[in-house]
Amino acid sequence: MLIGGLAKATGTKVNTIRFYEDIGLMPEPERTAAGQRTYTERDVKRLAFIRQARKLGFSIEEARSLLELKNTPNGSCDKAGDIAKQHLLSVEDRLTRLEALRAELENVVVSCTGGDVSDCKIIETLSQSRPKSVSAKPKRRSHAFSSL
Amino acid sequence: MLIGGLAKATGTKVNTIRFYEDIGLMPEPERTAAGQRTYTERDVKRLAFIRQARKLGFSIEEARSLLELKNTPNGSCDKAGDIAKQHLLSVEDRLTRLEALRAELENVVVSCTGGDVSDCKIIETLSQSRPKSVSAKPKRRSHAFSSL
DNA sequence: GCTAGCACCTCCAGTGGCTGTAGAGGCAAG
DNA sequence: CTTGCCTCTACAGCCACTGGAGGTGCTAGC
Numbered sequence: 001m002l003i004g005g006l007a008k009a010t011g012t013k014v015n016t017i018r019f020y021e022d023i024g025l026m027p028e029p030e031r032t033a034a035g036q037r038t039y040t041e042r043d044v045k046r047l048a049f050i051r052q053a054r055k056l057g058f059s060i061e062e063a064r065s066l067l068e069l070k071n072t073p074n075g076s077c078d079k080a081g082d083i084a085k086q087h088l089l090s091v092e093d094r095l096t097r098l099e100a101l102r103a104e105l106e107n108v109v110v111s112c113t114g115g116d117v118s119d120c121k122i123i124e125t126l127s128q129s130r131p132k133s134v135s136a137k138p139k140r141r142s143h144a145f146s147s148l
Numbered sequence: 149m150l151i152g153g154l155a156k157a158t159g160t161k162v163n164t165i166r167f168y169e170d171i172g173l174m175p176e177p178e179r180t181a182a183g184q185r186t187y188t189e190r191d192v193k194r195l196a197f198i199r200q201a202r203k204l205g206f207s208i209e210e211a212r213s214l215l216e217l218k219n220t221p222n223g224s225c226d227k228a229g230d231i232a233k234q235h236l237l238s239v240e241d242r243l244t245r246l247e248a249l250r251a252e253l254e255n256v257v258v259s260c261t262g263g264d265v266s267d268c269k270i271i272e273t274l275s276q277s278r279p280k281s282v283s284a285k286p287k288r289r290s291h292a293f294s295s296l
Numbered sequence: 297g298c299t300a301g302c303a304c305c306t307c308c309a310g311t312g313g314c315t316g317t318a319g320a321g322g323c324a325a326g
Numbered sequence: 327c328t329t330g331c332c333t334c335t336a337c338a339g340c341c342a343c344t345g346g347a348g349g350t351g352c353t354a355g356c
Contacts, residue, residue: 004303014304015344023342034351036304045275052274056256057249060342070271077268081260084270088253095250098243101205105236108204112229120225122232123218126200127193148245152332162333167314182322184333208313 006039010047017047025050025064057148058087094148154187158195165195173198173212206235 007014020026026047029037049070053063062083069080111121155162168174174195177185197218201211210231217228259269 002304013344016342018306019343034304036351049274052276054342056252056274066271066274069265069268070275073264073266075265077260077263077265077270080265080268080270081257084253084257084260088250088257091246091250091253095243095246098239098246102236102239102243104204105232105239109229109232109236112225112232115225116221117217117223117225117228118221120217120228122225122228123214126197126204126214127218128200148242148249150333161315163315164313166335171313180322182333184322202313 001039001044003037003039006043006047009044010051012047012051020047020050023060025060025067056087057091058083062087149187149192151185151187154191154195157192158199160195160199168195168198171208173208173215204235205239206231210235 001009003014003017006012007017017026021028026043029039029043032038046067049067050063053066054060058066065083066080069075069077108122108125111125113121117123149157151162151165154160154165165174169176174191177187177191180186194215197215198211201214202208206214213231214228217223217225256270256273259273261269265271
């Protein structure tokens with residue numbers, strides 16, 4: 001199976017597969033005489049696992065850890081549970097922030113009655129130093145959830 | 149007022165101010181003889197506006213548009229309303245996805261009873277091709293909401 | 297034998313919105 | 327004159343890819 005086949009089998013872009021190989025998430029595969037990568041059913045499973053983890057919002061590093069755990073059959077399940085719990089917490093945190101944001105935006109949107117810019121509530125709200133509080137200082141930002 | 153003063157007055161990092169200048173979101177300020185940037189109260193207001201828009205999740209390009217509208221006093225408020233409405237829609241979309249994700253993660257987390265990896269439900273779920281459906285194909289991804 | 301049309305290859309730049317660092321120069325107080 | 331901040335420019339890094347340039351390899355049809 002060539003890279004295009006693996007891509008189709010897992011719904012992954014070809015470039016993404018090569019990227020995973022670059023960062024060591026997928027192993028370097030055998031090559032044909034012409035230098036083309038060849039994959040096995042093992043690779044399909046591994047990549048499917050990774051994609052599933054990514055869809056659930058786990059970072060690549062978390063996916064890497066989960067894969068390691070998967071391939072350590074005599075290990076305990078606790079670590080996987082910890083990773084998932086931690087991740088759930090961060091999802092819940094995001095949800096809270098996003099809900100607060102929606103509430104603020106709803107206020108803003110409703111207040112726009114289509115008049116002149118000079119008395120536009122949207123512009124006005126943005127001009128105020130603190131319309132309510134969206135709570136600053138996240139200290140660290142994670143880029144993991146951009147598409148959600 | 150030097151750049152550090154503007155930074156404090158608006159709660160923005162110095163590097164961020166220079167970054168905004170680079171991308172033309174903040175105007176190039178006057179300089180002292182020694183080449184240091186000097187700012188006025190106008191700049192404080194403009195930057196505060198930008199930061200407020202960013203806190204509400206507007207992208208930099210949206211902030212740029214809102215600023216333009218703000219400085220066009222004879223214009224209509226409708227465009228600002230459109231930008232805000234569009235933005236609210238995308239926030240609601242994110243919320244929906246994130247809630248679905250939370251539900252899936254809760255299932256996964258609860259199912260982990262701390263046994264051996266070989267019968268770990270988390271690993272098992274990730275190994276399945278489709279545990280439920282997280283609805284694929286976002287077609288375009290926006291990186292706007294990483295911190296939310 | 298020639299050409300078209302693929303799939304594959306490597307390498308690199310770009311996305312968004314900053315953040316952090318290096319190395320140099322400036323400026324006021326002690 | 328030194329100390330300790332400030333400021334300057336310029337550039338690398340974050341995340342998880344994506345897309346493109348420019349090339350090779352292979353097969354099918356004329």
